[in-house]
Amino acid sequence: MTLQKIIATVEDGERLTGSDFLQLEQKASVHQLAFLAHAVRMRLHPAPTVTYVIDRNINYTDICISACKFCAFFKSPEQNNGQVLSQETLAQKIAETQNVGGTQILLQGGLHPDKPLEFYEDMLRFIKTTGIHIHGFSPPEIVHFSKLSGLTIRKVLQRLIAAGLDSIPGGGAEILNNRVRKELAPNKCDADQWIEVMETAHHLGLRTTATMMFGHIETVEERLEHLQRVRDLQDRTGSFTAFIPWPFQPDHTPLAAARKIEKTTAINYLRMLALSRIFLDNVPNVQASWVTQGPKIAQLSLFFGANDFGSTMIEENVVAATGVRFRLSEATIRQLITDAGFQPQQRLMDYTPVQ
């Protein structure tokens, strides 16, 4: 198809094929991508609202046996300088979150070598006494728990849900392609397992998000494969609430030390954001990544397909470990949204507005 026909396909609200995506990626100008992504966004969300959630990332441990080459956060068990957060620390972090109107925590950690499933169940039960929504344990953690416990993914999820797990974050997806995963994160769950966790969670009634970390060793075709897998699963279950693409932040990572990988520039972030919005016609929300892009580009993202500003993230550790340390208060997020001509609206994980 010609570029004009592909553009018309998007404008007509029809689905793009993989080859359409590749042509659009290669041939469309930044203005064309932005206009199309914004049109898709306005079709899906005609109200000029931009949502955000007040939450905090809690990384219960930085001890991790995965040793992903793109990560600057983890400590290997042999380093002996990693830590596991105590219940007191968890309680204090949650109280601080609730005091600023926070509704959820994003609970994620490294793949700890020997904590039993009961440890995580206890953690959930303890946190649940505060009443806060627990958005926790990305698919690599679930797969890791399954291996350690010898239980199926389904059984692990059922037990965690019974202990208080409310939804699952889309982390650890990186690029859903096994060539990329073998090279960068050989100890992490593979692409099929990531999809399996999400599909099982969806069947068990959990909503989840999906992420993509791009801009390292992957090809454009591999990015497409990632988007295709997310779109296919969403066709089957409809339970992804949002898609969150962000570029690899190379500083202080083993990957960038081993080979020269330049940080993805703003324009390529915006292009990928727009392409994601255009291709994922069945995922309702797309988030801007102010944590990696800073306030100016994040605000501009609202014209490149994003309808959600993500979270206030009153604590964030993983991106910060790469030396990228943007901080935004709720007031600033609201002001950026208003200044861009939209109405800010606090939401919950499932995008229900907070009154």
Place this chain on the structure above:
Amino acid sequence: MDTYIEQAGLKSILQKVRAGERLTIEDGRSLYNHPNILAVGYLANIVREQKNGNQAFFIYNQHINYSNICTNLCKFCAFGKEKGDALAYEMSVEEIKAKVRERLDEPIDEIHMVGGIHPDLPFSYYLDALRGIKEVRPDVHIQAFTCVEIHHLAQLAGQSVQQTLNDLVDAGLGSLPGGGAEVFSPRIRQATCERKLPGTGWLEVAKIAHQQGLRTNATMLYGHIETIDERLEHLDALRRTQDETGGFLAFIPLAFHPKNTQLTEHSGTTGINDLKNIAVSRLMLDNFPHIKAYWVMIGPKLAQVALSFGADDMDGTVKEEVITHMAGAETAQALGHKTLIRLIQEAGRQPVQRDTLYNILATY
């Protein structure tokens, strides 16, 4: 994409832009007030490509701020200090020369030198500074002293602006930067910089410089207390002056940074606001060859995006920039030219290394 512009209610402006017709102040107001930055940016990109094709310029330059001692003490400025202030400094001519010498191994084509309105440095200091730089680096182009400083130097020397510029050119001055324009409106100057040379005076110095064959730049400091109409009056005054002289090379919208100024109740500018000022100035200043996205002020990320929203120049490698950083800019003090080239290439533009007067030195 024209349908998106028509849907955005900008069809008549699109037609004018395509036909190369001048936009009215009323058009400028519609553009500033328009809620869709994509539509405004698309229009600006048309003009940008009409004038500069796919080229995006940068320069290998060095900044020297010879002194921050200043009698004007403008409210939007975090750089200027009273004499005797703990943070006040002034460089001797020897120190300026040392700064130039430090970087002799780099292929620097321009030295950008500005400072405060110093109460008692003699006119000879400025001439000696220029001569000193040329002594150390004879081939470098010196872009120095805003119109505000030039006016001050003329008073200091007790001679006309013409004669003052002649003396400075003889000592090595190559062109004037665009600073000190702020917003020309008397209301703004009264409220924020009442001791500074008025807007009419700034324009007068620029005109005299142009008549003497000097090229200069122009700026606008936005994002504080100015209104959209005051921005448009500012752009219009520049456009009329350029019609008369043709001496301006580039327009550089400058984002106000509130930290450490006397206007800290204002927040910094947002990305949309920055892009809008770049886009609208590209559309309104139809007789300016270049619009610069100054990455020191708006960050390299947004400056890169601005290359598709009207800007055709990223400024330079810049080192030791002090003025914006004292006002809390969190950008780096230098970008390597390799980084600049990569930012430009990834924006889909052709990197062009230029000299101060936009002669092409290299393309990548």
